[in-house]
Amino acid sequence: MKKFGLIGHPVGHSMSAVMHAEAFRILDLPHKYELIDVRQEELGEFMKSAGDYSGLNVTIPHKVSVIGYLDELSREAELVGAVNTVKIESRKKGYNTDGIGCVRALEEMDVDAKGMKVLVLGAGGAARAILFQLALEGAKLTIANRTRDKGVELASSVKDKTGINVDAMALDEKSLKAAILEADILINATSVGMHPKGEETPVRKSLLNKDLVVMDLVYNPLETRLLKDAREVGCSTIDGVGMLVHQGAESLRILLGVEPPVAAMRKAVVSKLSD
Ligand SMILES: NC(=O)c1ccc[n+]([C@@H]2O[C@H](COP(=O)([O-])OP(=O)(O)OC[C@H]3O[C@@H](n4cnc5c(N)ncnc54)[C@H](OP(=O)(O)O)[C@@H]3O)[C@@H](O)[C@H]2O)c1
Known part of the structure; x- marks a missing residue:
């Protein structure tokens, strides 16, 4: 079992957990996905102990400031100057899949x-x-x-x-x-x-x-x-769910090397939005 999560503040209304949980379920993977509320002033401390996680998604307000805690950036993240995915192995590498x-x-x-x-x-x-x-x-x-x-x-x-x-x-x-x-x-x-x-x-x-x-x-x-x-x-x-789901799917390809169940992820997001 691997642990993944979304860091941001606030994270309560995020669609990331819904999408990733559905992907893990369909792919029969035992992994966990957590919503992690991290305030701006807590980011440094959190990133120091982030080794418990195999990967993170990053949202407002940390997409730019998280770069200061990473070892490496993908070409896209370097160009955009913002990160929405962090792969954590012996080093931490930031990506931007938006x-x-x-x-x-x-x-x-x-x-x-x-x-x-x-x-x-x-x-x-x-x-x-x-x-x-x-x-x-x-x-x-x-x-x-x-x-x-x-x-x-x-x-x-x-x-x-x-x-x-x-x-x-x-x-x-x-x-x-x-x-x-x-x-x-x-x-x-x-x-x-x-x-x-x-x-x-x-x-x-x-x-x-x-x-x-x-x-x-x-x-x-x-x-x-x-x-x-x-x-x-x-x-x-x-519609906007197209980009939302595909950025999440790309993030799963990076973090797990799997082919994500895009249609099921979209269905889960649309259902959550109409709650
Ligand atoms: N589908 C997805 O995956 C996805 C991903 C990211 C964001 N989004 C959505 O994209 C939207 C923008 O997000 P963001 O992160 O780029 O926000 P942001 O950084 O705050 O930028 C907001 C943009 O909207 C413009 N704007 C705001 N109110 C306006 C108004 N009344 N009239 C004209 N322009 C106005 C701003 O113009 P000024 O520069 O003049 O202020 C700025 O260009 C949000 O609705 C967000 O939910 C969707």
């Missing part, structure tokens, strides 16, 4: 990001993780963020580290209208539309067109206002 989770969710809908024009709304932690991965996949990227300077900074960080050019613009109606006409894929990586403000959307319905693939990283509600509008317009839509 970006690949997004790419796998696109692939599941037969969407290959290579050469696609992708408009990403937002410049926070989630946007950062997916932008680096989409750049590595060969997508043509534009960031639209409410605070334009943050978007510009993120675009130049991606350019500096990957050599791939990323455009940045404000998240206003006029810029959005022009950018959406150009885009193949629209990804909402802002928190707009998240429960309890489920009636909000970052993009007015009249700006959408049926040729777009629309993905929302917000997964509560499962069908956001943006996704509902997009479905009604005739777009292909991908």
